[in-house]
Every structure is written in C-alpha cells, then in structure tokens.
Amino acid sequence: MDAQMKKGLLDACVLHILAEGDTYGYRLTREITGLMAVSESSLYPVLRRLESQGFLETYSTEHSGRLRRYYRITKAGIGRLDEYKSELTELKRIIDFVTGGDDNG
Amino acid sequence: MDDRIKSFLDTLKMNLDGLAEEEINEALSYYEEYFSDALDEGASPEELLSRLDPPEKIAAMIEAETSIKLVQTSPGLKNYSRLVKFAHIGITRPLSVLMLSILIFTTYSTAVLLFLCTVIPVAAACMVLAASISEALKIPAMYAGEIAGTVGLGIFVSGIFILTACVFYMLYRPLIRLSAGLVYKMMKRGSKPADKTGEERQAGPGASGRKRMRKLFRAGLIIAAAGLIISLASGLPAKLFMIFNSMKPADxxxxxxxxxxxxxxxxxxxxxxxxxxxxxxxxxxxxxxxxxxxxxxxxxxxxxxxxxxxxxxxxxxxxxxxxxxxxxxxxxxxxxxxxxxxxxxxxxxxxxxxxxxxxxxxxxxxxxxxxxxxxxxxxxxxxxxxxxxxxxxxxxxxxxxxxxxxxxxxxxxxxxxxxxxxxxxxxxxxxxxxxx
Incomplete structure (x- = not known):
C-alpha cells in the first residue's frame, strides 16, 4: 500500500480500536501492525498527537506490580472517527467501482 | 531488563535532550512499558528491537512532533530552527534532503527579508517622528498651527511606516507556519500536521497573537488618521503641496x-x-x-x-x-x-x-x-x-x-x-x- 495513504489511515485505525475498548500501547501496536505494515515506533507520536488534540485520554492501572497506561477514546474522538468513517465509505465506493471495473474487463 | 533494551532506552533519553522533562518521561515510560509488555507476552529482545526504528530516529520524530506544535502556536525563527534540526534526522532520502534544504533556505531568506521589511519601517517611523518634533521645536511659538501641522505630518508618516511594518510582520508568521507545515509533511510524507479539529484547538494562542496584531494595526491606522487630520487642519500640507506644484501661494x-x-x-x-x-x-x-x-x-x-x-x-x-x-x-x-x-x-x-x-x-x-x-x-x-x-x-x-x-x-x-x-x-x- 502507498505509504502516504497508510499513514493517513493510521489515526482512523487507532480511534477505531479504542472505540471497541480501552487498551495499552503494546497491544494497540500489535493490532495495528497485524493490520497494516507500519513501523512499530511510528505509533507513539500518533498517540501523543491524538491525545493533545483531545481525541483520546489516558489513565494508569496496576498490572503485575507495575503501572500500565491505558488509552481511552473521548467524545471528540468518537466524532472524529465518525468523520473518518464517512470519508472511508466514500473511498470504499470508489474502490469498489475501480476494482469492479477490473473484474468486468 | 536486557542490556540492549537498556541501551536503547538510554540512547533515546540522550537524544530527547532539550524537550520538557514531562515530555521526556512520557516517552521513556511509554517505551519502558512497551518493552515490559512485549517481553511479558513472550517476544524476544532481538525481534523487538528489529521491529522498532533506531532510537535516534524515534527521538527525532518525537522532537519534531513537539517542535511543530511550538511553531504553530508561536511561529518564529527559533522554533522553526528547532523543527528543521530534527527534520534533518528524520529525512534521509537524497531527493527529499535536497528539497528540504531548498525549502529551508528559501524560508530563512524570505523570513530575514520580511524581518528587515518590518524593522526598517519601524526605525524609519522613529526617525521621522523625531525629525518632525525637532523641526516643530524650531518653529516660533506664535505659529501654533504650523507646529501642530508639522508634528501631525510626522505622526501621519510614521503611522504609515508602522502600518507597513505590521503588514510585513503579519506575513512573517504565516510564512513560518506554512514552511513548518511543509517540512512536517515531508517528514510524514503525507499525513497532515494537524487535522481540522486539531488546528482549531491550536488556534488558541496563535489567534490571540493575530488579534494583538490586528489591534496594533488598528491603533496604527487611528494614529496615522489623527496625524493626517491634525496636519490637514493646520493647512500645512496644502501649503507644501502648492509650493511643490509651483502654484501661487494663497495668502x-x-x-x-x-x-x-x-x-x-x-x-x-x-x-x-x-x-x-x-x-x-x-x-x-x-x-x-x-x-x-x-x-x-x-x-x-x-x-x-x-x-x-x-x-x-x-x-x-x-x-x-x-x-x-x-x-x-x-x-x-x-x-x-x-x-x-x-x-x-x-x-x-x-x-x-x-x-x-x-x-x-x-x-x-x-x-x-x-x-x-x-x-x-x-x-x-x-x-x-x-x-x-x-x-x-x-x-x-x-x-x-x-x-x-x-x-x-x-x-x-x-x-x-x-x-x-x-x-x-x-x-x-x-x-x-x-x-x-
């Protein structure tokens, strides 16, 4: 996949995963890298940015003797995710159109 | 913890030097936690480290992310230089490096030019004002109209200079912001520095600066207008205009x-x-x-x-x-x-x-x-x-x-x-x- 497109989709993926439930950094990274080929270290800046934009917030809980930081989506984050979804729906129509055309040809 | 992981974290910490302490701790605890969680789930240190970028690059990305925020809230050459410094680490492809260099060079020279275009009119305004006052002091006290007119004319001209400076200064900030956005884009190659909602949030301090500038501009406009009105009322500009247009004096x-x-x-x-x-x-x-x-x-x-x-x-x-x-x-x-x-x-x-x-x-x-x-x-x-x-x-x-x-x-x-x-x-x- 094109690197530019991939990085544009990263925010949407993070928000989507968090909408399903709170999670922590490593788990989030594994889920994303399982989905698309991005560098594992590219996620931290994304999380920091989304947090500073108010789309997600963090809290810490104890886990096997140490603190683990969890990420939770905010209301604004859900709103942003909805925007992404409607954009992607449009994109999907285009993809269907283009690949469908290929099938017919 | 594994030595290699320890050295990774040390290098990361060293390269994050210059950031706020809170920012450094935030990043370090993220990666410490990341390694702990990964090792708990059975990943090997070699495998982990091979999946991650080198710590120098990670640090550069984090620093750039912070710098872009700084540049956007208070666009200035200092914050811009900071961003550019880290952008150089993050960008490695020869063509991108060349383009980045051109962009940075253009930005710096334009910024310096705009800076001069801001400073010179301000200096000129001060000089004109001082000159008009010193000229006004030479006029005998009985010609109060001409004294007021001279000072008014000085105020008007320096007001115009101040407005010119304002306009250039207003161009200066968006230039830095625009260029910073481009640098950031090159680093990310595609993803935007901040999406719409983010920009709205970040508009806070920037907007107050712009508001201050607009206030200053309006003040300059009022001062210039007041100076013009005073000097016009004194009849001095009309007199000078008639002399320089070879018209017969009225009186x-x-x-x-x-x-x-x-x-x-x-x-x-x-x-x-x-x-x-x-x-x-x-x-x-x-x-x-x-x-x-x-x-x-x-x-x-x-x-x-x-x-x-x-x-x-x-x-x-x-x-x-x-x-x-x-x-x-x-x-x-x-x-x-x-x-x-x-x-x-x-x-x-x-x-x-x-x-x-x-x-x-x-x-x-x-x-x-x-x-x-x-x-x-x-x-x-x-x-x-x-x-x-x-x-x-x-x-x-x-x-x-x-x-x-x-x-x-x-x-x-x-x-x-x-x-x-x-x-x-x-x-x-x-x-x-x-x-x-």
Missing part, C-alpha cells in the same frame, strides 16, 4: 517701494525661493514690487545708495532648507527705468526662478537650484543684444530648445558675445539656464 501681501534714480546706483536682491523678474519699466523710478508669502520675511532698505532686498524664512515652514530648494511662485519684480545704468545689479535666488526680460542692464544673476530664464524680446531698447555668459555646475544650458554650451571641468559654460557694453552674467549651481 500674499503685496509690497511696493519706489526709489528715485538719484537715490541709488547699486541694487542687490536676494530671495530664498520667491521668483525674481527683472524688466524695463515705463516709469522714471526704480520700482520694487514684492509678493510676500506668509512664511517669508524680508528687509528692503537703502544702504549708502545701494538698494538691498533680502528675503528669509520667518520659521513657519518645517524643513525650510529643503522646501526652499523649490521655487515659490510669488514674485519679486524689479522694474528699472530705460537708460538707467546701475553700477552693480545683482539678483540672487536659492530656489526661485529668475527671469531676465530686459537686455538693457548689466547684471549678475545667480541661483542654487532655481532656473534662470533670459527672454530679451521685451524692452530691449538699444538694438544690440547684450553679451551673455552662462555657466552651471550641475544644470544644463538651453539656447532656444537645444542644449547648448561646452562641458568643462567646472560644468557647462556658454558664451554669447556681443559688441554691446552690456554684459549679463548667469550662474547656477544645479538649476538650468534657458536662453530664448
């Missing part, structure tokens, strides 16, 4: 004085910038008629049979030494009776035009920037035209419509020889000499 007092031929045999006239006209009159007397403008003063007396006229400023006009380089279209007319032979006739004006309409009288004519016009059609009683010598240092000499005279080390010289005993000498430093 003129005519002074006329006659002298008998026996009373004087020498005449010496000096005007600062009123025009002088020499002609042959019909009366038997020496007549001096002077149109006195309200910013000029004069003295006219007979000193040991020499008629002496001197014009000077009464201090009412600011920057008079500059203004008086331009002619004032009020006239001083010297009418001499036919056949009168002055022992010495000297006419001099600094910035005014001198017309010599009669070839009957030997005369010395001098100007600094004023024009000298010799038109002998009128009143030439005697038949033979007078001998004329003309020279100018920086001006030009025209005979008829054509350039005349020979260039010398001194300037341009021209001679019109004649049998006539009457010699008229014309001399100007910067003015033109026109012979019809």
């Amino acid at each position: 003129i007092t005519v002074i006329r004085k006659e002298f008998g031929i026996g009373e004087a045999d020498r005449i010496s006239i000096y005007t600062v910038h009123s025009n002088i006209r020499l002609r042959e009159g019909r009366s038997e007397k020496i007549v001096i008629e002077y149109e006195k403008s309200d910013w000029l003063d004069y003295s006219l007396e007979n000193r040991n049979s020499e008629i002496v006229f001197e014009e000077r400023s009464n201090g009412r006009l600011p920057l008079f030494s500059l203004v008086s380089l331009h002619e004032n279209c009020a006239e001083l007319t010297v009418s001499l009776p036919a056949g009168f032979d002055p022992g010495r006739l000297s006419l001099e004006s600094r910035g005014g035009t001198i017309w010599v309409e009669s070839g009957s009288f030997p005369a010395d004519i001098k100007t600094h920037t004023g024009t000298i016009r010799l038109t002998l059609r009128e009143g030439a009683s005697g038949g033979i035209p007078p001998a004329v010598t003309a020279k100018t240092t920086k001006g030009a000499i025209y005979a008829g419509d054509k350039a005349a005279g020979t260039k010398t080390g001194y300037g341009t010289e021209y001679e019109l020889p004649s049998e006539s005993p009457v010699i008229i000498r014309l001399e100007s430093e910067r003015g033109n000499i026109l012979l019809d």
Whole structure:
C-alpha cells in the first residue's frame, strides 16, 4: 500500500480500536501492525498527537506490580472517527467501482 | 531488563535532550512499558528491537512532533530552527534532503527579508517622528498651527511606516507556519500536521497573537488618521503641496517701494525661493514690487545708495532648507527705468526662478537650484543684444530648445558675445539656464 495513504489511515485505525475498548500501547501496536505494515515506533507520536488534540485520554492501572497506561477514546474522538468513517465509505465506493471495473474487463 | 533494551532506552533519553522533562518521561515510560509488555507476552529482545526504528530516529520524530506544535502556536525563527534540526534526522532520502534544504533556505531568506521589511519601517517611523518634533521645536511659538501641522505630518508618516511594518510582520508568521507545515509533511510524507479539529484547538494562542496584531494595526491606522487630520487642519500640507506644484501661494501681501534714480546706483536682491523678474519699466523710478508669502520675511532698505532686498524664512515652514530648494511662485519684480545704468545689479535666488526680460542692464544673476530664464524680446531698447555668459555646475544650458554650451571641468559654460557694453552674467549651481 502507498505509504502516504497508510499513514493517513493510521489515526482512523487507532480511534477505531479504542472505540471497541480501552487498551495499552503494546497491544494497540500489535493490532495495528497485524493490520497494516507500519513501523512499530511510528505509533507513539500518533498517540501523543491524538491525545493533545483531545481525541483520546489516558489513565494508569496496576498490572503485575507495575503501572500500565491505558488509552481511552473521548467524545471528540468518537466524532472524529465518525468523520473518518464517512470519508472511508466514500473511498470504499470508489474502490469498489475501480476494482469492479477490473473484474468486468 | 536486557542490556540492549537498556541501551536503547538510554540512547533515546540522550537524544530527547532539550524537550520538557514531562515530555521526556512520557516517552521513556511509554517505551519502558512497551518493552515490559512485549517481553511479558513472550517476544524476544532481538525481534523487538528489529521491529522498532533506531532510537535516534524515534527521538527525532518525537522532537519534531513537539517542535511543530511550538511553531504553530508561536511561529518564529527559533522554533522553526528547532523543527528543521530534527527534520534533518528524520529525512534521509537524497531527493527529499535536497528539497528540504531548498525549502529551508528559501524560508530563512524570505523570513530575514520580511524581518528587515518590518524593522526598517519601524526605525524609519522613529526617525521621522523625531525629525518632525525637532523641526516643530524650531518653529516660533506664535505659529501654533504650523507646529501642530508639522508634528501631525510626522505622526501621519510614521503611522504609515508602522502600518507597513505590521503588514510585513503579519506575513512573517504565516510564512513560518506554512514552511513548518511543509517540512512536517515531508517528514510524514503525507499525513497532515494537524487535522481540522486539531488546528482549531491550536488556534488558541496563535489567534490571540493575530488579534494583538490586528489591534496594533488598528491603533496604527487611528494614529496615522489623527496625524493626517491634525496636519490637514493646520493647512500645512496644502501649503507644501502648492509650493511643490509651483502654484501661487494663497495668502500674499503685496509690497511696493519706489526709489528715485538719484537715490541709488547699486541694487542687490536676494530671495530664498520667491521668483525674481527683472524688466524695463515705463516709469522714471526704480520700482520694487514684492509678493510676500506668509512664511517669508524680508528687509528692503537703502544702504549708502545701494538698494538691498533680502528675503528669509520667518520659521513657519518645517524643513525650510529643503522646501526652499523649490521655487515659490510669488514674485519679486524689479522694474528699472530705460537708460538707467546701475553700477552693480545683482539678483540672487536659492530656489526661485529668475527671469531676465530686459537686455538693457548689466547684471549678475545667480541661483542654487532655481532656473534662470533670459527672454530679451521685451524692452530691449538699444538694438544690440547684450553679451551673455552662462555657466552651471550641475544644470544644463538651453539656447532656444537645444542644449547648448561646452562641458568643462567646472560644468557647462556658454558664451554669447556681443559688441554691446552690456554684459549679463548667469550662474547656477544645479538649476538650468534657458536662453530664448
């Protein structure tokens, strides 16, 4: 996949995963890298940015003797995710159109 | 914890130097936690480290992310330089590096230019204001209108300079912001520095800066307008406008004085910038008629049979030494009776035009920037035209419509020889000499 497109989709993926439930950094990274080929270290800046934009917030809980930081989506984050979804729906129509055309040809 | 992981975290910490402590701790605890969680889930350190970028690059990305935020909230060269420093680490492809260098170079040079365009008008504004005040202080207190007008004019001009500076400064900030956005884009290759909602959030401090600028701009506009109104009300700009457009001044007092031929045999006239006209009159007397403008003063007396006229400023006009380089279209007319032979006739004006309409009288004519016009059609009683010598240092000499005279080390010289005993000498430093 094109690197530019991939990085544009990263925010949407993070928000989507968090909408399903709170999670922590490593788990989030594994889920994303399982989905698309991005560098594992590219996620931290994304999380920091989304947090500073108010789309997600963090809290810490104890886990096997140490603190683990969890990420939770905010209301604004859900709103942003909805925007992404409607954009992607449009994109999907285009993809269907283009690949469908290929099938017919 | 594994040594390699430890060294990864140490390198990361070292490279994050310069960030706020909170920011550093945040990043370090994220990666510490990341490693702990990964090892707990059974990943091997080698595998983990191979999946991650080198710590130097990670640090650069984090630093750049922080810098872009700084640049966008307070766009300045300092924050921009910071961003650029980390962008260099993050960007490695030769073509991208080249493009980045070009972008940075363009941004810096434009920023410096805009900076100069901001600083120079501010300096000019200060200088104009100081000059106008010092000029106003030289005006006698009785001319309160001109004092106010001079200061008002100074305020108006410096206000305009301040507005110019504001405009350039307003361009400066978006330039840095735009360029920072481009640098960031190159680093991310595609993803935007901040999406719409993010920008709205970040608009907070930036918007207040813009609001302050707009306030300053409005203040400058009001000050400039006030200065303009004050100076217009004083009538000073109108007066200056009329002088520089060679219009006859509105407020003129005519002074006329006659002298008998026996009373004087020498005449010496000096005007600062009123025009002088020499002609042959019909009366038997020496007549001096002077149109006195309200910013000029004069003295006219007979000193040991020499008629002496001197014009000077009464201090009412600011920057008079500059203004008086331009002619004032009020006239001083010297009418001499036919056949009168002055022992010495000297006419001099600094910035005014001198017309010599009669070839009957030997005369010395001098100007600094004023024009000298010799038109002998009128009143030439005697038949033979007078001998004329003309020279100018920086001006030009025209005979008829054509350039005349020979260039010398001194300037341009021209001679019109004649049998006539009457010699008229014309001399100007910067003015033109026109012979019809």
